[in-house]
Amino acid sequence: MSDPAAGTPTPPPPSPWERERPARTHVTPPRAPLSRERVVEAAFTVLDRQGLDGLSMRQVAGELGVTVSALYAHVSSKDDLLELMYTRLFGGFEMPAPDPERWQEQVRDYARAGRKRLLSHRDMARISMAHVPFTAELLPHVESLLAVFRTAGLPDRIAAEAGDLISTYIDGFVLEEGMWQDRAARHSGDASSLARPDLGEMAAEMQNYFASLPPGDFPHLRALSGLMVTGSSDERFDIGLEIILRGLASYLPDPDSAAHTAPEAT
The missing domain is CATH 1.10.10.60 (Homeodomain-like)
Structure with a gap:
């Protein structure tokens, strides 16, 4: 038989022995096991x-x-x-072998990598400050950093404090960055936003404010107004790190003094 209007065959009715098939259901892919x-x-x-x-x-x-x-x-x-x-956050990170000729460069690399790690996720600086790194997984990193300080020749008392000083500086700097980030997000009306604040605009506002202060009362703030606040967090971080490194370097033994006090060979 055919449909005279369409000129196509009419499908036959189902046969009496054809089993009724259940409707196809959506198959949910297996969930990855929890780990x-x-x-x-x-x-x-x-x-x-x-x-x-x-x-x-x-x-x-x-x-x-x-x-x-x-x-x-x-x-x-x-x-x-x-x-x-x-x-x-420390996965894949390895400190190089300590080099007394390059110890400051090695500490710079360590600090910049640490800041980058903390900035990779929101509020990691707060988590870092609440957890001491003396676990089995993190102790090798602490050991490697102390090796850099001691190999450079820093006195043991200074080397013992230097690692904590560097870590506290990184944590505090990134914590401040996160606070300004959250403040900018709240100001934008999106508290979940991770958008960075316009540091250049903020720096310009603060510089103009300092420069407008009465010169008789605030001569130093006015004089340093263009230098106290910059639009680059990277620049501020590096300058602060340099101040710390130069302070640590001042504790190194004076090679000339050591040569003068060394006993003569007999």
């Missing part, structure tokens, strides 16, 4: 979106689509999770 790595990655996602104050085990579980209790098979607590996140 410590997936928990940490989800925590970073929540951290970048909501900040440290909004990071909770419940939020991480929601990001993964699992119950909170499922997380505890891989992390023991929120503090354990934060420590894992902090440790993850």
Whole structure:
């Protein structure tokens, strides 16, 4: 038979022995098994979106689509999770062998890499300041940094403090950067935004303000108004680091003095 209007064959009715097939259902792909790595990655996602104050085990579980209790098979607590996140930042980082001729350059590289690590995720400076790096995974990094200071010839008392001084400087600098970032995000009306504030515009406003102060009362602020605030965080970080390095270098033994006091060969 054919459809006279369309000129095409009419499909036959189903045969009596043809089984009725169930409707095809959507097949959900299997979910990747939960692991410590997936928990940490989800925590970073929540951290970048909501900040440290909004990071909770419940939020991480929601990001993964699992119950909170499922997380505890891989992390023991929120503090354990934060420590894992902090440790993850050091993955792949290696200090070079200490070189007494290049120790300041090696410390500069270490500090810049540390700042870059902390800036890679929101509020990591706060997490860093709350977690001492004396875990099995991080102790080798502490050892390597101390080796740079001691090999350079710094007195042990100064070398012992120098590592903490550098770390505190990095944490504090990045913490300030994050605070200005959050302030700019709130000002824009998007508290979850990670957009950087316009540092150039902010610096210009502060410089103009300092320059407008009464010269009799604030001669130094006026004189330094164009130098105290710059539009480049990189430049400010490097200058502060240079001040620290030159201070540390002042503790190195004077080679000329050491030569004069050395006993003569017999």
